Amino acid sequence: MGALVKVSIIYYSATGHVAEIAREMAESATKAGADVRLRRVGELAPQAAVETRPERAFDAEMTADVRVAKADDVATADDLIWADAVLMGSPTRFGNVSAQLKHFLDTLGGAWQRGLLADKVYxxxxxxxxxxxxxxxxxxxLATTFHHFGGIVVAPGYTHPAKFTDGNPYGTSHHDAGGAQPVDDVTRAAARIQAERVVGVARSIGAARAAA
Structure with missing residues (x-):
């Protein structure tokens, strides 16, 4: 199996679908021999605004164990510093990452400035x-941010036959139809392939560094 790879999976989820993908990746990375942290970034929207969206109920169900009371379930800079590889997810907001994930990224300036986010797989x-x-x-x-970190950006590409079914070489993506479309087998397969590839590349990099 090779050296143990530390993987942080950090995400924001509004309707539960990003959370489902994150869980699929966490399971696959664990099976591939990684030590995995699954972390959700904090909510910024007022609770009253969240409660007006019925599709949030599914997200609350999917992320209940991450929401619950342990502070270490909420993403911090340490989760990136600890990791050899980071998988990061967000729903799209006008073609960009969500405000919640962007806010988290904006808190990482200190770790970035000290070079603690560089040379990891993202x-x-x-x-x-x-x-x-x-x-x-x-x-x-997301990749633009990873480049600023000095990260090693690892996309799934078309490195597996199943990738020609989901058709996205940049990363796993799901069309949730406004919260109504469940995560399907195509998306789950893409998530597994991506997680396994990230673990494999991170392991190879770690082995090369150890040999050097």
Whole structure:
């Protein structure tokens, strides 16, 4: 199996679909031999605004164990510093990452300035309300941040036959039809392939560093 790889999966989810993808990735990374942290970033929207959206009920159900009371279930800079590889996910907001995830990224300046986010493997995933409403641009926006970190951006590419079914070489993406479309087998397969690839690349990099 090789050296143990530490993987942080950090996400924001509004309707539960990004959370489902994150869980699929966490399970796959664990099976691939990684030590995994699954972390959700904090909510910024007022509770009253959240409660007006009925699709939030599914998200609350999917993320109940992450919401519950342990402070270490909420993402911090340490989760990136600890990791060899980071999988990061967000729903799309006007073709970009959500305000909640962006806020979290904006808190990482100190760790970035000290060089603590560099030389790690990074990869992104997303879920969108419309079929062509930001799948690629959201993932590319995440990659832009990873480049600023000095990260090693690992996309799934077309490295597996199943990738020709989901058709997205940039990262896992799901069309949730405004919260109404469940995560399907195509998306789950894409999530597994991406997580396994990230673990494999991170393990190879770690082995090369150890040999050097």
């Amino acid at each position: 990869s992104g995933f997303t879920s969108t309300g419309t079929l062509h409403g930001g799948h690629e641009s959201t993932l590319l926006a």
